[in-house]
Amino acid sequence: MIYCDYAATTPIMEDALSVYMEISRKHYGNASSLHDIGSNAASVLENGREMLATTLQTASNHIYYTSGGTEGNRLAIDTLLRCCTGKKHVISTMMEHSSVYYHLKNLHKTGDVEVTFLTGDKQGLISLEDLAANIRPDTCLVSIQHVNGETGVIQPIEQIGLFLRKQGIYFHSDCVQSFGKIKIDLANIAVDAITISSHKIFGPKGVGAVYFHPRVVLIENPVKMNNEKGIRPGTVDVASATAFAFAADYMHKHLAEHLSHLQNIKKYFIEQLAVHQLPLIPVAENNISCPSIVGCLTATTQGDYILLEYNRYGIAISSGSACSLGQQQIPRAIMPLLHNKEDGNRYIRFSFSHLTTFNDIDQVIDISAKIFSRIKEEQSVL
Incomplete structure (x- = not known):
């Protein structure tokens, strides 16, 4: 995992x-x-x-x-x-x-x-x-x-x-x-x-x-x-x-070294999303957000569904605060960042620590590509 x-x-x-x-x-x-x-x-x-x-x-x-x-x-x-x-x-x-x-x-x-x-x-x-x-x-x-x-x-x-x-x-x-x-x-x-x-x-x-x-x-x-x-x-x-x-x-x-590592991890993660043209769009501007958190909107798919897909591949992510899950509500915190309320259903959150490695990010990117490729195929059949 x-x-x-x-x-x-x-x-x-x-x-x-x-x-x-x-x-x-x-x-x-x-x-x-x-x-x-x-x-x-x-x-x-x-x-x-x-x-x-x-x-x-x-x-x-x-x-x-x-x-x-x-x-x-x-x-x-x-x-x-x-x-x-x-x-x-x-x-x-x-x-x-x-x-x-x-x-x-x-x-x-x-x-x-x-x-x-x-x-x-x-x-x-x-x-x-x-x-x-x-x-x-x-x-x-x-x-x-x-x-x-x-x-x-x-x-x-x-x-x-x-x-x-x-x-x-x-x-x-x-x-x-x-x-x-x-x-x-x-x-x-x-x-x-x-x-x-x-x-x-x-x-x-x-x-x-x-x-x-x-x-x-x-x-x-x-x-x-x-x-x-x-x-x-x-x-x-x-x-x-x-x-x-x-x-x-x-x-x-270890704050300084952890912060530097997280900044590099976040930068690499966002770069790889773009390189692989993954339909995950970071919602908060990098210069005003904590390097340990990357919230993303998916292009067309419900966030909870994507969360379960990642879990199936052995990756733990979230669709919002653990204290808010189960309430079937769009997290209030992401509302200002959305074009419309329905976008909130497509939100997922990746959060990292000093234990997160670049190899972890590579695996997350690879599995993300598999998940969204399969979703694209399923949607094209429909």
Whole structure:
């Protein structure tokens, strides 16, 4: 099997797995317990938090562990909203991950906040002009993702953050798809909260983290929470959290070489699509998209059908976010990139990592040629 679905999840790296197993055996205590076994677990947890904070160039007391990206996004939004005294307007985008989009939709429906969803330009990019035009006197929070997991489009969060900081508006960014793949320098990004996740960077599943800027005076959840300084419930998984930190440390130490490799892999893949005249059309412009993701429209065939054909040949790809599959909906993130809504049914996504080789790409191209050649023959018979 050739795996080209790294945007959905990644296999846990061996070092992180070893750390997970060792911590599970030796430091199994509840980090909140007062006895020595609990204290030892707490020490291990904090050591991991320090390591994770170093990858983000921040202090460890600004990092809060979660169960992953979905909880992290909701926790970040809800926590920042508690700090928005007397203001109820939120701005986000139509392209957000479902954990942000549907959470905000529900908060809007229940009347807790009013939400404006921006659509962006033809690539789904949000401009400062569009953002500024939608800010109201009661705007308290903006939530805009860094890298879209379906198209790879990178939002200009550095410029957005600086603009919002001047307006005194909180800014949250879902960085689940960018963390460990492109540089995130919190020292130079005016962001109040970001969300990150372990399983996107070769760590274990079921763990993530939220960073809160020190200017945010956190207000505890009114429903009493016992962990992570009172902002979330549940016993922290010390083994998973520490393994996450080790995976993050590895990815950031090798970020430059991985990024260079991914840029070359993506360039080669797109070139080979053209050389072999394959009916796969990349949808996002290369200069504004993450090198790990290539979303394509097929010429005439349903994306789900193509996905199954690739799977039959031993290649794993996606037709969109794994969190959206099964809903029989065209991914919202690709809508700005389409000429018409029906085009969305022909969308497939290839996503790569530092483990992807040029030989992998050659095999994907060869099998793509076989698939589309057979489809062309079948359609000519019809």
